Amino acid sequence: MVHSDITEANRLKTLQEYNILNTEAEAQFDSITRLISYICKTPIAFISFMEEDRQWIKSETGLNMKETSRSSAFCNYTIQNDTLLEISDLTKDNRFSDNPFVTNNPHFRFYAGSPITTAGGYHIGTLCVMDYEPRYLSDQEKDALKILSNEVMSHLEVRKKNVELQQMLNQARQFQDLFNNSNEIHCITDSEGKIEFINTSVQLLIGYSVDEMLGKTIWDFSVPGERERVMPEVFRAISLGKTHFQVETRVITKGGPIRWFEWSDVIMNGRWLVNGRDITTRKEAELKIQNLSIAVEKSPAGVVIRNAKNEVSWMNEAAEKIIGYKVEE
Structure with a gap:
C-alpha cells in the first residue's frame, strides 16, 4: 500500500x-x-x-x-x-x-x-x-x-x-411514530385501490381500526355514488400522463355521521400513495357562505359591497334596481 x-x-x-x-x-x-x-x-x-x-x-x-x-x-x-x-x-x-x-x-x-x-x-x-x-x-x-x-x-x-x-x-420507528401520530390519514393501496397499509390515525378520524381497513378500498367507506362522481375525471387525467391528483369525497364514519375528506393521491410504482384530511368544517363553512350568498342575492333589500378604495365590487339585484345601474357600470 x-x-x-x-x-x-x-x-x-x-x-x-x-x-x-x-x-x-x-x-x-x-x-x-x-x-x-x-x-x-x-x-x-x-x-x-x-x-x-x-x-x-x-x-x-x-x-x-x-x-x-x-x-x-x-x-x-x-x-x-x-x-x-x-x-x-x-x-x-x-x-x-x-x-x-x-x-x-x-x-x-x-x-x-x-x-x-x-x-x-x-x-x-x-x-x-x-x-x-x-x-x-x-x-x-x-x-x-x-x-x-x-x-x-x-x-x-x-x-x-x-x-x-x-x-x-x-429511523423507521421514528417515521412510524410520526406517521401514526398524524392528524391525517396516510395509506398505500394497490392498483385496484385496495388498502395495503394505513396509519392508526384512521380510527380516530373515521372510527375504523387498521385491521378493518386493510384489504378494503376507500370507496367501501364512502357515500354511494362517490366513486362514479370523482373517478372519471381522475381516469382522464391518468390517460394524459398525470400522476398527482386531488379529490374531495364524503366518507361514512363507523358511528354513522358523514364527513368530508380531501384526498391527495400520487401514483408510484403501480401503487397509490394517499393522504386524506378531514375538511368537514371547511365544507360546512363554504355551505353557510353559499346559502348566505343566495339569501343576500335574493333579498328585497339593496346590498352593496365596497372594496378598500370605496369602490363598488358587488351588489345584489335589488340594489341594481334601486340605483338603476349594473355593478359593471
Whole structure:
C-alpha cells in the first residue's frame, strides 16, 4: 500500500465509517485475541486501530493497555505494508530499539502483526502478538495470524451492517411514530385501490381500526355514488400522463355521521400513495357562505359591497334596481 497524505486521509475516513473507536468490549473480538494468543503461544495479543495520533486497542489479552501514541506504536509500521510484519528481537531492529516499550517496562522483545484490511485496500488496524523474549513464529502460526486478521475484518463488516440496519430500524420507528401520530390519514393501496397499509390515525378520524381497513378500498367507506362522481375525471387525467391528483369525497364514519375528506393521491410504482384530511368544517363553512350568498342575492333589500378604495365590487339585484345601474357600470 503506497503511503501518501491523500491515502492516509482516506484511510482515516474509512476507519471512522466503521464506528469502532472507543466502543466497549465485544465477545467476537475478545475470542480472536485469546485464540491467536493460544495458537502462537504468546502472553500478549491485541486488536488495535490506528487513528491520526493514537493507537486505540479494541481487544487485548495480557497487555493491560487501552491506547498508546501512534509514534510509539509498533503497529504503525504494520499498517504501512500489505504483509505480516515480524520482528524477532526488537532490540536489534533500528526502528524499535529505542522505543520506550522496549527500553523501559514492560521491555517487549518480540512483535508480529498482520494488517486489518478493508475491501478498498485500507489498513485500518492490526491483529498482533507480542512476547517478552525474542522468538519466531512458525509458518502455521503466521498463517493463523493472517487468517484471524481477516476474520477481524469480517466481524467489522458484519458489525457495520448491523449498526446501519439498527439505524434504519430506528429511523423507521421514528417515521412510524410520526406517521401514526398524524392528524391525517396516510395509506398505500394497490392498483385496484385496495388498502395495503394505513396509519392508526384512521380510527380516530373515521372510527375504523387498521385491521378493518386493510384489504378494503376507500370507496367501501364512502357515500354511494362517490366513486362514479370523482373517478372519471381522475381516469382522464391518468390517460394524459398525470400522476398527482386531488379529490374531495364524503366518507361514512363507523358511528354513522358523514364527513368530508380531501384526498391527495400520487401514483408510484403501480401503487397509490394517499393522504386524506378531514375538511368537514371547511365544507360546512363554504355551505353557510353559499346559502348566505343566495339569501343576500335574493333579498328585497339593496346590498352593496365596497372594496378598500370605496369602490363598488358587488351588489345584489335589488340594489341594481334601486340605483338603476349594473355593478359593471
